[in-house]
Amino acid sequence: MPGPIQTVQNPKRRGTTKAEQRQTSMDLLLTSARRLFVSQGYRSTNLEQISGEAKLTKGAVYFYFRSKETVLLELLKQVQDIVVDQAIACVEVAGPTFTDKLVAYAHYQANLGITHRDEVLLLILMSLEFKERDGEVQDFITKLYRKQRSFIETLVRQGQEAGEFRSDVQGRELAASVLALHDGVFLEWFRRSGSLKGPELVRAMRTLFLCGLSVPHEPKI
Amino acid sequence: MPGPIQTVQNPKRRGTTKAEQRQTSMDLLLTSARRLFVSQGYRSTNLEQISGEAKLTKGAVYFYFRSKETVLLELLKQVQDIVVDQAIACVEVAGPTFTDKLVAYAHYQANLGITHRDEVLLLILMSLEFKERDGEVQDFITKLYRKQRSFIETLVRQGQEAGEFRSDVQGRELAASVLALHDGVFLEWFRRSGSLKGPELVRAMRTLFLCGLSVPHEPKI
Amino acid sequence: MPGPIQTVQNPKRRGTTKAEQRQTSMDLLLTSARRLFVSQGYRSTNLEQISGEAKLTKGAVYFYFRSKETVLLELLKQVQDIVVDQAIACVEVAGPTFTDKLVAYAHYQANLGITHRDEVLLLILMSLEFKERDGEVQDFITKLYRKQRSFIETLVRQGQEAGEFRSDVQGRELAASVLALHDGVFLEWFRRSGSLKGPELVRAMRTLFLCGLSVPHEPKI
Amino acid sequence: MPGPIQTVQNPKRRGTTKAEQRQTSMDLLLTSARRLFVSQGYRSTNLEQISGEAKLTKGAVYFYFRSKETVLLELLKQVQDIVVDQAIACVEVAGPTFTDKLVAYAHYQANLGITHRDEVLLLILMSLEFKERDGEVQDFITKLYRKQRSFIETLVRQGQEAGEFRSDVQGRELAASVLALHDGVFLEWFRRSGSLKGPELVRAMRTLFLCGLSVPHEPKI
DNA sequence: AATGAATGAGCATTCATTCAT
DNA sequence: GATGAATGAATGCTCATTCAT
Structure with a gap:
């Protein structure tokens, strides 16, 4: 059925504190952003790619950062x-x-x-x-x-x-x-x-x- | 159904032959495209900028070229x-x-x-x-x-x-x-x-x- | 080289009067328009296709008809x-x-x-x-x-x-x-x-x- | 870089769950699309009409469907x-x-x-x-x-x-x-x-x- | 902590139409 | 008799961003 399918957030990173999880997510986002900006350029990389590679969604980027x-x-x-x-x-x-x-x-x-x-x-x-x-x-x-x-x-x-x-x-x-x-x-x-x-x-x-x-x-x- | 469009056709490049006009317009478009692609990048340059710099409109680009x-x-x-x-x-x-x-x-x-x-x-x-x-x-x-x-x-x-x-x-x-x-x-x-x-x-x-x-x-x- | 290439109007329909030529061109345009409107629909047929099939250019359509x-x-x-x-x-x-x-x-x-x-x-x-x-x-x-x-x-x-x-x-x-x-x-x-x-x-x-x-x-x- | 957009988010479909909202919006879009495709044809119907009739915007169509x-x-x-x-x-x-x-x-x-x-x-x-x-x-x-x-x-x-x-x-x-x-x-x-x-x-x-x-x-x- | 719904501005492309030649 | 240059409105689609949950 239609609609963009997003990965369901299954209970991951269990047994970690909130702070650790925060750090992990931010690092994942930064790493995938860096990789994508380098290989495709800033403008040609969209937030869906960045967050997708970190197994998160676009919204998460805005939770951690003010903007692209x-x-x-x-x-x-x-x-x-x-x-x-x-x-x-x-x-x-x-x-x-x-x-x-x-x-x-x-x-x-x-x-x-x-x-x-x-x-x-x-x-x-x-x-x-x-x-x-x-x-x-x-x-x-x-x-x-x-x-x-x-x-x-x-x-x-x-x-x-x-x-x-x-x-x-x-x-x-x-x-x-x-x-x-x-x-x-x-x-x-x-x-x-x-x-x-x-x-x-x-x-x-x-x-x-x-x-x-x-x-x-x-x-x- | 789009009605008749009343644009005032400013008589440009008057007194030139079709061939000259063609060459002039193409050169202008290519030159401004080159300048813009170099200074802003391909993706960040839009057709309005390219054609505008050549005193033409987006459509003119498509008259001379199949695509960006x-x-x-x-x-x-x-x-x-x-x-x-x-x-x-x-x-x-x-x-x-x-x-x-x-x-x-x-x-x-x-x-x-x-x-x-x-x-x-x-x-x-x-x-x-x-x-x-x-x-x-x-x-x-x-x-x-x-x-x-x-x-x-x-x-x-x-x-x-x-x-x-x-x-x-x-x-x-x-x-x-x-x-x-x-x-x-x-x-x-x-x-x-x-x-x-x-x-x-x-x-x-x-x-x-x-x-x-x-x-x-x-x-x- | 770029630009839409149009067939060069080679001396065709030689030995016919203007009136005959007029009729021929109109008939050609009407016939190809009919064929195309039927097979693709009115909206999906453009003037380039119509005139092209009649070995003429878009402008010719406007010479014979007020509009599409x-x-x-x-x-x-x-x-x-x-x-x-x-x-x-x-x-x-x-x-x-x-x-x-x-x-x-x-x-x-x-x-x-x-x-x-x-x-x-x-x-x-x-x-x-x-x-x-x-x-x-x-x-x-x-x-x-x-x-x-x-x-x-x-x-x-x-x-x-x-x-x-x-x-x-x-x-x-x-x-x-x-x-x-x-x-x-x-x-x-x-x-x-x-x-x-x-x-x-x-x-x-x-x-x-x-x-x-x-x-x-x-x-x- | 597009600045922050200050749209007044009219609180629509408030009090419904995500799943309900999703179903409602998709149904509305499909219904209006069906009605318009039938009455005007596919090609003559644009996404603004489809989404407008469902009180949504073009973008919403692309949230639920990959293309027209x-x-x-x-x-x-x-x-x-x-x-x-x-x-x-x-x-x-x-x-x-x-x-x-x-x-x-x-x-x-x-x-x-x-x-x-x-x-x-x-x-x-x-x-x-x-x-x-x-x-x-x-x-x-x-x-x-x-x-x-x-x-x-x-x-x-x-x-x-x-x-x-x-x-x-x-x-x-x-x-x-x-x-x-x-x-x-x-x-x-x-x-x-x-x-x-x-x-x-x-x-x-x-x-x-x-x-x-x-x-x-x-x-x- | 993060998602999903929705928006709207921006953009490449198509096409009927105009007009000077 | 007909072409070629050029226009501008329309349109599908992308994407950063917002916000309620």
Whole structure:
């Protein structure tokens, strides 16, 4: 018979407290939202898909979040912590040379690609999807990117001043290239999921980073 | 039964032949569609925006194209010609070394970034937006990327065999990095439109290309 | 390349006068409209289909007719002549008994089913499709049906008075049954085009007509 | 991003359980859809009319049904039960003669004309409107008609073999005439809603059935 | 804690109709 | 005599959001 059939809420997660259940449901919703936003895009993902994958209904999303946009913002906050803040913290303890720091950065990111692939991709993809929109999401993403950029830029500039990195290209643009390579590698990986060997790709990326940044040993072009 | 409609037909494009008018309108529609698809995404652009920007109405789009998707396919055909085929043709006449060829490729692409920014971006952005969808668009994009990749991969492999490019990273992954850097640079430029100096960015990209690919002259890392 | 491709008007109907060409084009349009209205219905047939089948374009329809509705009205005028007026004329010269007249009517209609199938069906189908609409078409069809009905009713009533037809059912309802059987047979034929033998069906219809109308020869039910 | 919508939710169907509300709304929608499809045709009825008559909105139709077509299919399933299956069941228990069975069929249908006029008409009208279309609806209707036809045909053939019905016309065509008369009578009633006396019409129909089918008692025509 | 009913704005698409050429 | 360009109203359908339960 007709009508959208929703799964009957059978007594699940028995033996858990309300608070635990709350957390579980929220986590399920966030995880499926993240996965779907990454694979289909924000706009092309609807609340039925998100809640369905978490074995809940649309209404549940509104119980936990104010709106679809809030779900994304929540995800982006997680991203900020994992992808940006922890990367910065990790680089800060590395050293002593700036080359060491850059390698640490590359390694941290490469590792994220394995442990938190969707978080990394979410930031990149949403930055593109929300480019011309304005609102909280746009603002948040812009700030995140700005933070990331200025961190790398500082690193690159310091490396240049220390004579570790080449100075024949301006720091701002060199830093932009580093980020570009980073994002590009993740996107290419995303696009071809399966047909590329992750570790090899990371090695190639690191090689490009280092060789491209290092002081050239003889005139090129 | 809809009654007779009394619109005041503003005499537009008067004094032009049908053929000219056709070409003009189609070009206007394609140009505004391209611009909008790039800046807002395919799904977030509606036909009213596309036609409105060309001073036409939704109906006109359907006079020239079978559907919204057909508009995009038409644009992608142009992209294939400009961004992929001509790049390949351009590289083929360059030489004699593979390094020369790679530089020619980088220069051609860098130039496109100035003369055909939207065409380049369209391909990259649509490849991401249509990732999980299937249909004609997905197929077309996949083929385009495959062509581009296999071309670069061949170039990189030949350069490796000729001893010009480093061989400590597999050709496939090295080629992927080249494309990743390319796409990444364009996206970063797109994201920050205005705040980056194009020529400088291109120089940085070229440097990364060449230094990263060239045979290392002394042990690194 | 895009855009709806229309057949190029190659020099056709050469060696004919304008008037002849006019007539030819109008006839072509009317014939394809009739065929399409019958097979798909009025609303589901669009002007592109009508004109396309006549190797002309939408605009041509508007050159010859004021509107889509006018095309149908023109067709219905033809139907009036062939299906109703000529049937009446034909019956009037038949005789001498009312049974003879009824047989003449049945034969005329049966013959029409072969020579002018679409005209007969058009009236029946449009009477159903335009039932709740109002306007010229509705009016025209209503008048046609009224004419047909009152003609048959008179015939039946006269037959009853002459003692040829049974009088245990009121003339109005008996006449309605005759028309119902007539329309029903044509529709069933239409629905199953192909799987029914026309001549056999006509014989069955005639049998039902006559037996059902004739004075019963012994008590029934 | 659509902002929060401030509709004043008129508290409708308050005090009813979800299940009741569901049933009520679905029934209202189906009933108005049936009425409108019969009086205006499927294609000429829009979802606003259907939902409006049930004091709901377009969206509600999509809450209960997957598409406009699904609404029709649901209605046709009801028709199958009431108009075809129950008629067959009813005839099967009638007897002992085949004439008795035919009379039972006629009575059942005549009664339906009063209690379920729209259901009977829906099948007939949709069989015409969907003639050239293909898809689920067409398939369903074709199967229904086939079932009906083969049932009547068997009945007629058995009556012929038993010597109750005339054998000078082939069973297939005789059966077709019975259905034709049936459909024709309903359509004529539909077309002239109001100006025909139902019971009289039914008597006329039954008379035509019986007289036309019965073995002739003396040479006719 | 979560569901199910219902809404309404937005959107791609179809199509009769107009009009300059 | 007829075409091609363009319009705008209509319509099926999607989806974020609201709210009573």
